[in-house]
Amino acid sequence: MKTALFLAALLPLSFVAHADNLRLPANTPAAFQAECGSCHLAFPPQLMVADDWRRVMSTLDRHYGDNASLDQETLRTIEDFLVRNAGRGKKVLPVGAATPNGEPPRLTSSAWFKRKHHEVKHADWAHAKVKTPSNCAACHTKAAEGSYREREIVMPNGRRWED
């Protein structure tokens, strides 16, 4: 009984601690970092649902204005990895097929992403050092390691977020 109460008290804390930890799993295929981390950050797979990742992977020749095509084998390896580690449950909901200009879904247009960034001002998104919300590492100094703690955030004007 005492143990159960103790665990119940701990649960909300562990949930909060989790939100800023988006490390890639240890068994991430090397191809993911190599092929999906060359133009931008290799995004954490848990930030989109499986169907949205399938949409991204089936349209690589029309990738947000770029061509990110892959050979079939590499494509399969990366898609399997993304689908296996995709977000599920209530945290990340599908972005879906209805996207502006018919481009693939964006994790940065999810309600979750918007909620997490509701305090970020338009000028910060538009800043020359940021340019697009998908440029996670422009503000999250440890994004490459999958760490998004508030105390690691430095805004484009050089100001720490937590000051």
Ligand code: HEC
């Ligand atoms: C040739 C360069 C290039 C490669 C390679 C590439 N991407 Fe992209 N990706 C882009 C560009 C450009 C954007 C649009 C950036 C923007 O407007 O924010 C983008 C955006 C994205 C987005 C949406 C980001 C958001 O705003 O939420 C996802 C998801 C994504 N890429 C996944 C991948 C995956 C998975 C791979 C590997 C299979 C990959 N990308 C490889 C260039 C590339």
Ligand code: HEC
């Ligand atoms: C313009 C700067 C900026 C960019 C770009 C940016 N973020 Fe953030 N992010 C912030 C700020 C500031 C906060 C804290 C906001 C708040 O508390 O309202 C935050 C919060 C977060 C959190 C919540 C951390 C926690 O402790 O709960 C996560 C996760 C996160 N961002 C992920 C991302 C990812 C993934 C990307 C790229 C796809 C990204 N961010 C792009 C500035 C940015």
